[in-house]
Amino acid sequence: xxxxxxxxxxxxxxxxxxxxxxxxxxxxxxxxxxxxxxxxxxxxxxxxxxxxxxxxxxxxxxxxxxxxxxxxxxxxxxxxxxxxxxxxxxxxxxxxxxxxxxxxxxxxxxxxxxxxxxxxxxxxxxxxxxxxxxxxxxxxxxxxxxxxxxxxxxxxxxxxxxxxxxxxxxxxxxxxxxxxxxxxxxxxxxxxxxxxxxxxxxxxxxxxxxxxxxxxxxxxxxxxxxxxxxxxxxxxxxxxxxxxxxxxxxxxxxxxxxxxxxxxxxxxxxxxxxxxxxxxxxxxxxxxxxxxxxxxxxxxxxxxxxxxxxxxxxxxxxxxxxxxxxxxxxxxxxxxxxxxxxxxxxxxxxxxxxxxxxxxxxxxxxxxxxxxxxxxxxxxxxxxxxxxxxxxxxxxxxxxxxxxxxxxxxxxxxxxxxxxxxxxxxxxxxxxxxxxxxxxxxxxxxxxxxxxxxxxxxxxxxxxxxxxxxxxxxxxxxxxxxxxxxxxxxxxxxxxxxxxxxxxxxxxxxxxxxxxx
Amino acid sequence: xxxxxxxxxxxxxxxxxxxxxxxxxxxxxxxxxxxxxxxxxxxxxxxxxxxxxxxxxxxxxxxxxxxxxxxxxxxxxxxxxxxxxxxxxxxxxxx
Numbered sequence: 053x054x055x056x057x058x059x060x061x062x063x064x065x066x067x068x069x070x071x072x073x074x075x076x077x078x079x080x081x082x083x084x085x086x087x088x089x090x091x092x093x094x095x096x097x098x099x100x101x102x103x104x105x106x107x108x109x110x111x112x113x114x115x116x117x118x119x120x121x122x123x124x125x126x127x128x129x130x131x132x133x134x135x136x137x138x139x140x141x142x143x144x145x146x147x148x149x150x151x152x153x154x155x156x157x158x159x160x161x162x163x164x165x166x167x168x169x170x171x172x173x174x175x176x177x178x179x180x181x182x183x184x185x186x187x188x189x190x191x192x193x194x195x196x197x198x199x200x201x202x203x204x205x206x207x208x209x210x211x212x213x214x215x216x217x218x219x220x221x222x223x224x225x226x227x228x229x230x231x232x233x234x235x236x237x238x239x240x241x242x243x244x245x246x247x248x249x250x251x252x253x254x255x256x257x258x259x260x261x262x263x264x265x266x267x268x269x270x271x272x273x274x275x276x277x278x279x280x281x282x283x284x285x286x287x288x289x290x291x292x293x294x295x296x297x298x299x300x301x302x303x304x305x306x307x308x309x310x311x312x313x314x315x316x317x318x319x320x321x322x323x324x325x326x327x328x329x330x331x332x333x334x335x336x337x338x339x340x341x342x343x344x345x346x347x348x349x350x351x352x353x354x355x356x357x358x359x360x361x362x363x364x365x366x367x368x369x370x371x372x373x374x375x376x377x378x379x380x381x382x383x384x385x386x387x388x389x390x391x392x393x394x395x396x397x398x399x400x401x402x403x404x405x406x407x408x409x410x411x412x413x414x415x416x417x418x419x420x421x422x423x424x425x426x427x428x429x430x431x432x433x434x435x436x437x438x439x440x441x442x443x444x445x446x447x448x449x450x451x452x453x454x455x456x457x458x459x460x461x462x463x464x465x466x467x468x469x470x471x472x473x474x475x476x477x478x479x480x481x482x483x484x485x486x487x488x489x490x491x492x493x494x495x496x497x498x499x500x501x502x503x504x505x506x507x508x509x510x511x512x513x514x515x516x517x518x519x520x521x522x523x524x525x526x527x528x529x530x531x532x533x534x535x536x537x538x539x540x541x542x543x544x545x546x547x548x549x550x551x552x553x554x555x556x557x558x559x560x561x562x563x564x565x566x567x568x569x
Numbered sequence: 570x571x572x573x574x575x576x577x578x579x580x581x582x583x584x585x586x587x588x589x590x591x592x593x594x595x596x597x598x599x600x601x602x603x604x605x606x607x608x609x610x611x612x613x614x615x616x617x618x619x620x621x622x623x624x625x626x627x628x629x630x631x632x633x634x635x636x637x638x639x640x641x642x643x644x645x646x647x648x649x650x651x652x653x654x655x656x657x658x659x660x661x662x663x664x
Contacts, residue, residue, distance in 0.1 A: 445607075445609075445610060446609050446610075474639075475583055475584055475606060475607065475638065475639030476584070476607050476610075476611060476639035476640065476641060477607060477610060477639065536641060537641060538611060538614050538641075538642060539614070540610045540611070541609070541610055541611065541612075541613060541614075543609065
């Protein structure tokens with residue numbers, strides 16, 4: 053059947069069960085409490101002065117008594133430098149464990165080597181906020197019988213504490229830890245910054261292993277992962293490729309197209325009515341999105357406006373804005389470059405936050421709810437402003453839901469920045485492959501060819517027009533783009549569902565079908 | 570029109586296309602190889618554009634290779650025409 057935003061979603065999905073249909077971005081949350089109970093986290097005990105130290109990761113994993121059908125979790129703060137996930141899965145596979153549910157907060161190209169374990173039945177189910185590289189392609193081609201479930205960063209927390217994801221084992225990589233398992237990502241040779249996504253795992257997993265390449269004397273400070281949740285501690289030579297974990301400072305793009313889009317987006321913010329003292333702000337780390345921060349910084353200095361807080365994935369560029377006094381605080385769920393780690397250590401107004409506080413919809417108010425302005429990217433956007441950030445133009449999984457729908461839902465002003473087409477592929481389209489973020493939570497689209505305001509925000513449109521900005525109908529923009537690039541031959545799908553896209557509240561907003569070869 | 574010599578136009582840059590042309594034995598037909606970053610979405614459209622252009626120049630025997638990185642139609646047409654005119658020795662010097 054078609055759900056409320058017109059996506060064809062079956063009422064029953066093989067391997068998943070009856071579909072809880074998406075009913076609107078805030079409908080399920082409106083009544084103020086949730087029907088799903090929070091499951092109790094495990095009760096554990098240790099007698100005094102027992103050692104948690106294991107010589108190898110293998111020893112630690114064996115001590116947790118892994119079994120067929122288990123769920124094992126990881127965080128993706130090591131980005132494309134991670135070598136813990138692959139090693140752990142290899143160890144489990146060598147032990148002959150089958151039917152593993154993999155619950156990593158995201159999957160990147162660096163995880164390509166586990167593809168063989170999807171083929172041989174070691175891993176049979178995946179929960180993740182995003183899948184890139186070979187795994188995304190293979191999943192789209194139908195390598196797994198059970199569809200993968202794509203959640204948002206906030207949705208992952210909800211799925212864990214309501215017991216939809218039932219963690220048996222969490223393997224938490226940290227750049228520094230002590231013998232009891234107090235751990236951080238903010239210092240050590242592989243420092244990666246915030247450990248925000250791992251926080252819920254340590255609370256709910258039946259067994260928790262902390263793995264580090266820098267053992268420090270007790271106590272490890274600051275304490276992101278706390279010892280009362282940790283079963284075992286392992287010291288290894290390396291948790292990953294430091295050059296890919298900590299990639300220096302993120303630079304502002306030099307692409308003229310991205311800069312032009314960013315400049316227009318900054319003009320939109322300036323004239324939106326929300327560019328006022330005390331505003332809060334989030335930008336992504338990608339090209340045009342981060343470049344918006346550059347232009348906003350200039351406008352803040354010029355008009356002497358000081359903001360409240362910066363949220364989210366944090367780059368060194370916004371750390372500079374904190375240090376210049378343009379904002380009071382940074383709330384950091386995930387750090388994007390090396391320079392951020394030292395700020396997290398040294399600046400008391402740069403605060404590490406767990407994913408629950410960042411974006412979980414099932415609590416008394418996550419920080420995305422307090423957000424004024426967010427600038428997001430898109431792989432595709434349709435005429436109703438629905439956004440796809442998970443599947444590429446060929447219909448295969450290659451992106452990440454991340455915090456896209458969480459922040460879009462929370463912010464007063466959600467701006468999507470993207471070129472109108474990329475390498476002949478249209479981004480603004482009549483029909484997009486997958487919806488991750490519903491159009492009702494997106495306020496304005498900014499492209500190099502003009503600004504489109506969601507009709508649900510007539511006041512915003514009025515403000516932007518008054519400021520003389522190039523505001524136009526999204527339908528006109530779509531037609532213009534199609535006239536330039538030509539008609540795209542549509543991708544053909546089979547009936548097999550290879551992925552399910554959960555909205556942050558746990559309802560199903562869309563499904564991903566197998567691409568016909 | 571007859572292909573006299575090897576010729577090429579365009580580049581490997583993103584949003585451009587490189588066109589390579591070789592003469593072949595008479596009456597051996599058109600041998601066309603297309604590689605594109607948007608093969609799935611525009612492969613057919615690119616093929617049609619090439620055939621139309623060859624018809625326009627009355628070229629029946631040719632070995633033509635294109636490597637496309639998402640060029641728009643005007644770009645493809647321009648690169649094709651340039652390569653054809655060079656290969657047929659129709660291009661009399663450049664500015």
